[in-house]
Amino acid sequence: MLKVASVVLLLSSCDVFACFKTLKVGTNENNWPPYLIKQGNTFVGAEVDTVNAVFKNSPFCIEWVYFPSLSRVQQELKTGHIDITFAASYTKARAEYSYFTDVYRDEIMLLYKHKNAKNVVDLVTLFENGATVAINRGSFFGAEFEK
Known part of the structure; x- marks a missing residue:
């Protein structure tokens, strides 16, 4: 037993x-x-x-x-x-298809460029100058970038 x-x-x-x-x-x-x-x-x-x-x-x-x-x-x-x-x-x-938790870390997204490239002050200028931008597909970089 x-x-x-x-x-x-x-x-x-x-x-x-x-x-x-x-x-x-x-x-x-x-x-x-x-x-x-x-x-x-x-x-x-x-x-x-x-x-x-x-x-x-x-x-x-x-x-x-x-x-x-x-x-x-x-x-x-x-x-x-x-x-x-x-x-x-x-x-x-x-x-629309997911739930979000509370924020668990804050993050600030920045652009950076090659040191010999023209100065860029904002996203509008960047795109007006025909710059090539590399991004992570599917990522969100803010409302201004989405425009």
């Missing part, structure tokens, strides 16, 4: 460590120190630490999933193939 009780106790204690559900966290980043760095099949960094802290005492496990662009991450979130993404700017369009 003691052996049966021990086995039942052991099996029931294992359930404490089991995941109620595994949440998929989508990212298009793999080398964005200190926020997210992919090391083999593992992701590390401040964003990983933040997500892990949020779900530390929950019944959910986290699985990180890499995609080639933020546009793809957003599409996967929109269709329900992933559950969460991070470091997302709030927009009305995104709010």
